[in-house]
Amino acid sequence: MLNARISVPAVARRGEILTIKTLVSHPMETGFRRDAMNQRIPRNILTEFVCRLDDELVFRVDLHPAISANPYLAFHLRATRSGTLWFLWRDQNGEVTTERRELQVND
Amino acid sequence: MTERRAALLLAVLSAVALPLLCAAQLRTDAQVFEDLPAAARELPAARSGYHYQSEEIQALQDDDFANPAMLWVDRGRVLWRQVAGSEPSCEQCHGEAQSLRGAAVRYPQYDAGVGRLLNLEGRINQCRTERQGLEALAYESDALLSLTALVSHQSRGLPIDVSIDGAAQAYFEEGRRYFYTRRGQMNLACYHCHQLNAGRYLRGDRLSQGQATGYPIYRLDWQTLGSLHRRLRFCNTGVRAEPFAFGDPAYVSLELFLAWRARGLPWEAPAVRR
Amino acid sequence: MMRGSGGPTKPSRRLWLRRAAGLSLLTLLPRELMATPQEMREAMTAVFGDRPITPGRVQIGLPALAENGNSVRLSVSVDSPMTTEEYVDFIQLFSPENPRPDVARFELSPASGLAQVETRIRISAEQDIVAVAGLSDGSLWSGSAHIVVTEAACIDALI
Numbered sequence: 001m002l003n004a005r006i007s008v009p010a011v012a013r014r015g016e017i018l019t020i021k022t023l024v025s026h027p028m029e030t031g032f033r034r035d036a037m038n039q040r041i042p043r044n045i046l047t048e049f050v051c052r053l054d055d056e057l058v059f060r061v062d063l064h065p066a067i068s069a070n071p072y073l074a075f076h077l078r079a080t081r082s083g084t085l086w087f088l089w090r091d092q093n094g095e096v097t098t099e100r101r102e103l104q105v106n107d
Numbered sequence: 108m109t110e111r112r113a114a115l116l117l118a119v120l121s122a123v124a125l126p127l128l129c130a131a132q133l134r135t136d137a138q139v140f141e142d143l144p145a146a147a148r149e150l151p152a153a154r155s156g157y158h159y160q161s162e163e164i165q166a167l168q169d170d171d172f173a174n175p176a177m178l179w180v181d182r183g184r185v186l187w188r189q190v191a192g193s194e195p196s197c198e199q200c201h202g203e204a205q206s207l208r209g210a211a212v213r214y215p216q217y218d219a220g221v222g223r224l225l226n227l228e229g230r231i232n233q234c235r236t237e238r239q240g241l242e243a244l245a246y247e248s249d250a251l252l253s254l255t256a257l258v259s260h261q262s263r264g265l266p267i268d269v270s271i272d273g274a275a276q277a278y279f280e281e282g283r284r285y286f287y288t289r290r291g292q293m294n295l296a297c298y299h300c301h302q303l304n305a306g307r308y309l310r311g312d313r314l315s316q317g318q319a320t321g322y323p324i325y326r327l328d329w330q331t332l333g334s335l336h337r338r339l340r341f342c343n344t345g346v347r348a349e350p351f352a353f354g355d356p357a358y359v360s361l362e363l364f365l366a367w368r369a370r371g372l373p374w375e376a377p378a379v380r381r
Numbered sequence: 382m383m384r385g386s387g388g389p390t391k392p393s394r395r396l397w398l399r400r401a402a403g404l405s406l407l408t409l410l411p412r413e414l415m416a417t418p419q420e421m422r423e424a425m426t427a428v429f430g431d432r433p434i435t436p437g438r439v440q441i442g443l444p445a446l447a448e449n450g451n452s453v454r455l456s457v458s459v460d461s462p463m464t465t466e467e468y469v470d471f472i473q474l475f476s477p478e479n480p481r482p483d484v485a486r487f488e489l490s491p492a493s494g495l496a497q498v499e500t501r502i503r504i505s506a507e508q509d510i511v512a513v514a515g516l517s518d519g520s521l522w523s524g525s526a527h528i529v530v531t532e533a534a535c536i537d538a539l540i
Contacts, residue, residue: 064485
């Protein structure tokens, strides 16, 4: 079970550009490392991150092994309407971790 | 002989000869703390390992959002509230984790009930087995790191303040002896790197004073959170010495000496290091 | 024996020798694990075909020197108004000297408001990190940043 940290303001002014930051626990094992017995450690990575506002796509990322362990992603959103922000991380086996945050946009 | 071959020969010769020369030089030094000249026993003004990191790494530690160690603190908070069976959760006895502010900076501590010196990990496991009817958690397990990170984090900013009086004194002396005792194929004591040569470079690494001010720490090298004992094992293998087992009493005693040596420095947990 | 196994473990001398042998092999054969220029070309061709890429409009924020290549802060920003008429569609990130050239692909939209992303990446050797931005008008722009990684004296084997 992954745990995630998300930083996003709960309330924003319409038109304001918000910074959204996410951090998730994952080893992002590259598949290139070997253990003490010289056995290759199998690749185990997150491959996708998606952020939506309700059903509108805000930001999507394809991740490769060059992304550091415990991936950190920061991006922006122009606050145009209130809604639910959905965050999704998908690993190489299709397992997903999701989080949600409510966003209220005022005039 | 080509120039290239000569250069190679020189490289091989120096690779073999230099460590021998160094070893010969260092072997003339005293073996234990008690035999050291007074000047060598003087501790430098304590300086956290934070000051030996690049600005990048300092910034990562300073940012409570981006510091990856905070993921463990979050998981620790979940475990803190978890109830297993009929026994109480951590929260049911202690309330919010914040109630343990000040605990981490007073460990290791002699526990008369148990009859030995306990570090924070030892205290958490003692609480689990004695009061919660649970199994002790393995060193470096995610659960023990998470709980330790949570408790340790509560003391951030407080000065390190361990007691070396009474029953703790013998452990303190044992830890101090460890710090000044040579070990491994490189025949180096802790103090050779972290006292005599602190601030100097070893390849791309800047040697710190070896002040344990923010464990468990997130090491970029490890790409994960790790305990002080993992760091001590890493130091042992670095000087080609056989590392002790996690939780070994020798490490717990050394931990007490290190905490006393760092007394007064503000606690940083969870710290980030290279 | 992997990380996180916990419990008291005492690696044997033989294990140590094996580890040491592994380490020296690593220092002898570093290039084995690096993407070749051809792989880099293939990775870029796979995404962009033979469309022209113009240098400019893309800035990469990266320290000039990293003390540890496992986690290096990286930001990319693209000069764009980010309106529905004109916005950055994606940013593709490449590392020519890592084992594989692909690092990440960021997909943005006018909703982003600002074409700027930040993450932390692995850098296995001194190199020029390259970012290519695809704009809504179909044009491709690129920027790059040089980085050096220092060598550590003590390397921890996996516990």
